[in-house]
Amino acid sequence: MPELSPAAWSAIALSFKVAAVATLWGVPVATALALLLARGHFPGKALLDGIIHLPLVLPPVVTGYALLLLLGRKGPIGAFLDQQFGIVFAFRWTGAVVAAVVMALPIIVRAIRLSIEAVDVRLEQASGTLGAGRLATFFLVTLPLSLPGILAGATLGFAKALGEFGATITFVSNIPGETRTIASAIYTASQTPDGDAEALTLSAVAAVLGLAALVASELLARRARGALS
Amino acid sequence: MIDVDIRQRLGDFSLDLRFSGGAGVTALFGPSGSGKSSVIKAIAGLTRLDAGRIVVGGTVLANDGRHTPPHRRRIGVVFQEARLLPHLSVRSNLRYGRLFTPRAERRIAEEPVIDTLGIGHLLARRPATLSGGEQQRVALGRALLASPRLLLMDEPLAALDEARRREILPLIETLRDEFAIPIVYVSHAVEEVARLAAKVVVLDAGKVAREGSPADVFRAATDRFEIISVVAGRLGAPDHDFRLTPVETAAGPIWLNGLAGPVGRPVRVLVHATDVALSLARPDGLSIRTVLSGTVAGVSGGDGPTVTVDLALEGGDRLAASVTRRSAVELDLTPGRSVFALVKAAALDERPV
Incomplete structure (x- = not known):
């Protein structure tokens, strides 16, 4: 097996960092959205559901471009964040995190929503009659019972974030050491003469990581389910 | 002790009834579909009244549009299925309600309840490993340990076999006498009602058909x-x-x-x-x-x-x-x-x- 170059290692490390941070931010957001969709009754629910799932069907480059327009330094949100808080996403690794969260959100929300919907409402009612308010019931009943789905969603989201390419390269470009993730590094290598070996090796790495995350997701979900029964 | 006046439309069924109950067990009796469980849900606060009022021990829980949510009513419910929280041990299930009971309101101590129900050996177990009768005993204890103002029981024995019923019925009797909590008990079994109740309210199609002592009510049937x-x-x-x-x-x-x-x-x-x-x-x-x-x-x-x-x-x-x-x-x-x-x-x- 060919040796990995320092640049390749840096891309792998960056991908891990981006995917980990994206998962940490994405899971709580996804859980809140999933709860809203699973248990809430409000006008515009179908629309919210559609917006969350949009990145799944749009060309990733469109999502990335939308992020650039909104969160870029001149974008309405980006300019505000820059001026008020000095937060900049464009062409930074943190922007790669944002792109990964947006792209991974649909699958995380879907996994968590399914498991929240599987929680027996009658248990939540019983919790209420015992004196627990809605928030307490959520943290003591709904959340622990949907933990398998949350873990599965987190690992799937991590895998998705690890492999994100289109939205990332559009939003934050392909800057070595800052925004060059595994996927961008493979793209660069494949466009470079004599880069085939590196592209192939990194592709193998991506495949192994993705597969590992999928297997882990399945095992975690199974184990969590087993602990409950 | 408890005054109930319910007017409620539920799909194509409607409740229009009023009754009161004193200390001891007030039984709601009637065929399936007569509205017994709907009355329990309304008293527990799981559904809203269209009109009427619910007063328990002097506290108004619902009154013409005002609605106290279930978790602030301090009314215990024992459902037909035990509804134990599957991710918690029996001990944690028993203590769950206590968590939300203000310190001054904790009248009922853990030990006598666990002793009476004979569930001391189950405390470390998960609900899924218990038999149906054991689960229902834990559910009784859990409702009781929240020190409720009123205990609602919605056919608590219906899902159990005859042997389990004979084992749990006397326990309910003991709880009624020892812990002095008024109970509203839903059943369509004459034996249970006759044995437990001080008062029987017979429901038919969402209305009160008869009420009185078990002896008077069951003697007054027409068939x-x-x-x-x-x-x-x-x-x-x-x-x-x-x-x-x-x-x-x-x-x-x-x-x-x-x-x-x-x-x-x-x-x-x-x-x-x-x-x-x-x-x-x-x-x-x-x-x-x-x-x-x-x-x-x-x-x-x-x-x-x-x-x-x-x-x-x-x-x-x-x-x-x-x-x-x-x-x-x-x-x-x-x-x-x-x-x-x-x-x-x-x-x-x-x-x-």
């Missing part, structure tokens, strides 16, 4: 197969040779199959009107050994082939007997006549006493 008398007495010394137990009443002993329990325990015996025969003289040469003396208080049933003879037993209990109109005429069963009521021991169900 002769549903007329049931409740006779109170105390267990006497059993006949071990033949495995029979007498229930001593002022009108005479009622013999039950089997060994029913400790001598002196107060019990209520259910007697179906169709299991009672009448005789003008104390009979001789009959297989029936349960002979109760009383006088005819009234005869009802009109011109049909069978009539219901209402007897005032010695001691004051009432007993209904279903006989043919011809017998009633030929024996001249008119008010004031002294008669003997014969009850076949084999027809009596020893389980509900």
Whole structure:
């Protein structure tokens, strides 16, 4: 097996960092959205559901471009964040995190929503009659019972974030050491003469990581389910 | 103690009823679909009233549009299914309600409840590893340990087999007496209601059809197969040779199959009107050994082939007997006549006493 170059290692490390941070931010957001969709009754629910799932069907480059327009330094949100808080996403690794969260959100929300919907409402009612308010019931009943789905969603989201390419390269470009993730590094290598070996090796790495995350997701979900029964 | 006035539309069904209950058990009785469970949900706050009010122990929980959410009502509910939280141990399930009970309101201590229910050995287990009867006992304890103002029980025995029912019914009786919590108990089993309730509210199609003591309510049924008398007495010394137990009443002993329990325990015996025969003289040469003396208080049933003879037993209990109109005429069963009521021991169900 060919040796990995320092640049390749840096891309792998960056991908891990981006995917980990994206998962940490994405899971709580996804859980809140999933709860809203699973248990809430409000006008515009179908629309919210559609917006969350949009990145799944749009060309990733469109999502990335939308992020650039909104969160870029001149974008309405980006300019505000820059001026008020000095937060900049464009062409930074943190922007790669944002792109990964947006792209991974649909699958995380879907996994968590399914498991929240599987929680027996009658248990939540019983919790209420015992004196627990809605928030307490959520943290003591709904959340622990949907933990398998949350873990599965987190690992799937991590895998998705690890492999994100289109939205990332559009939003934050392909800057070595800052925004060059595994996927961008493979793209660069494949466009470079004599880069085939590196592209192939990194592709193998991506495949192994993705597969590992999928297997882990399945095992975690199974184990969590087993602990409950 | 509890005052309920519910007006509520639920799809194409509607509730329009009012009743009140005192200390002890108030039973909601009626066929499925009569609205019993809907009343429980309304009292628990799981549904909203369209109009009316619910007052428990002086606290208004719902009043014409105002609605206290379930978690602020402090009303315990035991559902048909135990609804234990599957991710928590039995101990954590029992302590769950306590977590939300203000310190000053924690009247009911853990140990006596665990002892009474006999669940001390289950504390470390997960609900999924318990039998149905064990789960329901834990659910009873869990509801009780939140020190509720009122305990609602929605057919808590319906999902259990006969043996488990016989094991849990006395526990509910003990809880009722020891922890002095008013209980609203939903059931369509006459035996459970007759045994537990101080008051019965019969529901039919979302309305109150009858209410009163179990003895009055069950004697007032119109179908002769549903007329049931409740006779109170105390267990006497059993006949071990033949495995029979007498229930001593002022009108005479009622013999039950089997060994029913400790001598002196107060019990209520259910007697179906169709299991009672009448005789003008104390009979001789009959297989029936349960002979109760009383006088005819009234005869009802009109011109049909069978009539219901209402007897005032010695001691004051009432007993209904279903006989043919011809017998009633030929024996001249008119008010004031002294008669003997014969009850076949084999027809009596020893389980509900």
